[in-house]
Amino acid sequence: MNADVQEKFDSYPTQIKPLILQLREIVFSVAEDLSLGEIDETLKWGEPSYQVKTGTPVRMDWKAKYPNQYFLFFQCQTKLVDTFRELYAEDLEFQDNRAIVLNVNSALPKKAIRHCIELAMKYKSIRHLPLLGS
16 A cells, blocks of 8 residues: 555544555556556545546545545546436435535445446546446
């Protein structure tokens, strides 16, 4: 793990760190399952960020201002969150066109989150398609 990212993970409250680490594990699992190559793991805007050559960055974070929520952030200039909203309006909560909002007290909807991360990681090859090829 990138040292700056490790420091960020270590700064999360005890009950939050495993939730964010679970998102990180899904990112790496998707990249491996789809043979997408190396993941660039960095901090962007103070948030853990993950990107493969075929995709757009996926960031994740928890904010003290919203203690019962944690977030998956996506490039707001893309159609990603619009597509996620179309596909998963009943399963996920969204913040504008930039984030999936997750509740710390609810089970992670793994199948939907995995699919959203997959679409972000394949974004460069599907961005021209309606609903990003879904």
